[in-house]
């Protein structure tokens with residue numbers, strides 16, 4: 388099913404995100420994770436592609452399993468900054484033969500490795516270049532990323548919203564936000580894009596804190612603010628992983644309840660391949676979810 392249509396049938400779409408296992412670990416490790424995540428009964432599961440500049444293999448393979456064996460709708464991430472037109476065409480074909488109907492079309496993180504072998508000249512510069520090509524294929528539902536606090540590389544939030552509008556004009560049909568820890572910033576962003584004439588369904592990206600190093604790494608990658616209330620939790624519990632996990636789950640639950648009370652169209656949980664945490668979080672909003680089914 389097209390994710391665009393899922394948004395039309397559900398008041399609040401609940402989705403999960405996983406990343407492919409590292410190259411040197413067997414692909415089966417992700418199936419153990421999925422075996423558990425399926426109990427959440429998510430509306431779709433997305434699979435990252437080269438997240439943080441990492442391996443790109445296996446995204447389609449895993450998205451295909453989710454769709455064809457777990458019978459859960461899947462969303463395959465695709466990034467273009469280091470790709471050639473030919474590679475992107477091949478990705479479309481691979482997705483098509485695997486019955487994948489939804490693509491999250493992004494530019495991708497710029498690899499930090501100075502020796503990284505980019506196509507010369509670059510064949511894609513921005514996500515909008517890729518979105519245009521996915522749209523031309525005609526048969527995929529297209530998602531795009533958006534940034535409540537502005538993208539880390541962008542010089543102004545106004546420009547960021549302008550570029551987001553471009554992505555919508557090129558064919559994006561739903562949006563997933565970068566992670567954030569302050570809901571008020573998300574609400575402000577929703578007003579800003581509304582004023583810009585963007586009225587697509589937006590899923591709020593939520594990351595439960597699992598450990599301190601991870602949060603430092605990811606907030607740097609994401610460029611998101613750490614509100615005082617969240618900073619206190621990090622300071623207080625950083626040396627006790629179990630306590631930090633507990634506090635992180637409670638924080639995510641509180642964020643989600645507030646977002647759902649506000650009327651958010653979707654919650655996208657960055658599971659970081661930790662199914663227990665995801666299950667506890669979504670298990671805690673069971674009745675709220677039913678109410679907004």
Ligand SMILES: NC(=O)C1=CN([C@@H]2O[C@H](COP(=O)(O)OP(=O)(O)OC[C@H]3O[C@@H](n4cnc5c(N)ncnc54)[C@H](O)[C@@H]3O)[C@@H](O)[C@H]2O)C=CC1
Pocket residue numbers: 434435436437438439464466492493494495496497512513514515532533538539540541542546547550553554
């Ligand atoms: N690999 C994955 O699975 C995931 C990756 N991401 C990351 O999100 C980030 C960016 O991806 P997108 O949002 O798709 O990129 P994008 O192309 O929309 O934006 C990237 C930057 O370029 C600017 N920009 C966009 N269009 C422009 C234009 N026409 N002219 C000048 N500047 C323009 C934006 O303001 C922003 O600063 C990357 O860091 C990506 O990797 C996010 C979620 C998952």
Ligand SMILES: Nc1nc(=O)c2c([nH]1)NC[C@@H]1CN(c3ccc(C(=O)N[C@@H](CCC(=O)O)C(=O)O)cc3)CN21
Pocket residue numbers: 406435437438439440441496565566592605608609657659
């Ligand atoms: N700029 C940016 N790039 C992304 O890839 C990205 C975002 N933002 N925002 C939302 C999510 C978060 N994502 C991430 C972020 C970090 C890892 C990561 O660090 N992966 C490690 C494995 C970590 C582990 O095993 O626990 C890796 O080495 O791949 C993966 C996905 C993907 N997404």
